[in-house]
Amino acid sequence: MSALDESNSRINRRTLLKAGGAAAVGLGATVLGATPASASVPVSMRFVLGGTGGNPIWKRSLHANWVLQSFGYDSVNEQIYFLQHNSTNTNAEYYGDIWVTRTDLAGNETGSMALHGFGHGVSVAVEPYNGKVYLWTETLGAGTTNENFYGTRMGRFEFINGAVFEANDSRIQDRTPTISDVVRNPQPVIDPSTNRLLVRYSNGTQRRIVAFNLSDARAGRLADANRLVERALPDPVATHQGFAAYGSFAYLLEGGTNSASYLRTIDLNDVGSSVVETFETTAGQSLPTREPEGMGIWLAPEPRLCFGFESNTGGVRQASVFYKDQLVW
Structure with missing residues (x-):
């Protein structure tokens, strides 16, 4: 295995965020787009990006020999859900097809599901709820090529092992934000420490992020009045490959194939870029055709910021996952 990035600092990782599910304060009457941020959320600890961590999954094959795009943890049932995209497809009939692979915490497959015409699989939110598991993803993909075929809406649906869903399946609940901004290519994640849904989207001129209480989002309440916080995202230093959220911070993963990969932290309560x-x-630096793909929060029971890499060994595509586990105020 490749060496992990480490530092000598020692943080008390048991001092966890206390404000799980806390409501936003000071929402006020900010007009979306008039200012860079609309509200604030309770301040939390943040992950040390150069701190210690681990590598629980190393070069594991998923259900299809397709490219890993994103993943999300179900810490309640100790499962991971990976999304894969067929990057070699040239048939328009199969643009936007995604395989979902469910695994245990070591990357052993425990189930799968096919999604037809959904999009690129850039992000997935995993929601264990009332004894079932629901996935939130982009859906109703559109584009002129396989590689620019992205979801135009955001949907919530139950994971059903062995099922095949079309993008217009009646079992998909449309949960696209209805804020008074243009919402293009919505990409969801869930912060399990606060029960918030966060959505990265484009308004046509910039990338932004908006957060809601998961209970509101689940019920379809995704309007301006339900917003907890909203702000612009910084210009990427490399290709965007995933994001996650924990408390009052969001984390970005950026990089390309066989090139530098970056972890970035943004304060949800801050403004501008x-x-x-x-x-x-340098995590996973020995992987062949190493490319960063996906982020997620794993409560294990201590919180971990997880980030993934796709690799290709002689045509065999595999997934690896690393994490950071130090927190600081």
Whole structure:
């Protein structure tokens, strides 16, 4: 295995975020787009990007020999859900097809599901709820090529092992935000420490992020009045490959194939395109055709910021996952 990035600092990782599910304060009457941020959320600890961590999954094959795009943790049932995209497809009939692979925490497959015409699989939110598991993804994909075929809406649906869903399946609940901004290519994640849904989207001129209480989002309440916080995202230093959220911070993964990969921290309560930290990670540097793909929060029971890499060994595509587990105020 490749060496992990480490530092000598020692943080008390048991001092966890206390404000799980806390409501936003000071929402007020901010007009979306008039200012860079609309509200604030309770301040939390943040992950040390150069801190210690681990590598629970190393070069594991998923259900299809397709490219890993994103993943999300179900810490309640100790499962991971991976999304894969067929990057070699040239048949328009199969643009936007995604395989979902469910695994245990070591990357052993426990189930799968096919999604037809959904999009690129850039992000997935995993929601264990009332004894079932629901996935939130982009859906109703559109585009002129396989590689620019992205979801135009955001949907919530139950994971059903062995099922095949079309993008217009009646079992998909449309949960596209209805804020008074243009919402293009919505990409969801869930912060399990606060029960918030966060959505990265484009308004046509910039990338932004907006957060809601998961209970509101689940019920379809995704309007301006339900917003907890909303802000611009910084310009990427490399290709965007995933994001996650924990408390009052969001984390970005950026990089390309066989090139530098970066972890970045942004403060959800900050404004403009500000960045708390940018860190070049060498995790997985020995992987052939190493490309960063996906982020997620794993409560294990201590919180871990997870980030993934896709690799290709002689045509065999595999997934690896690393994490950071140090927190600081």
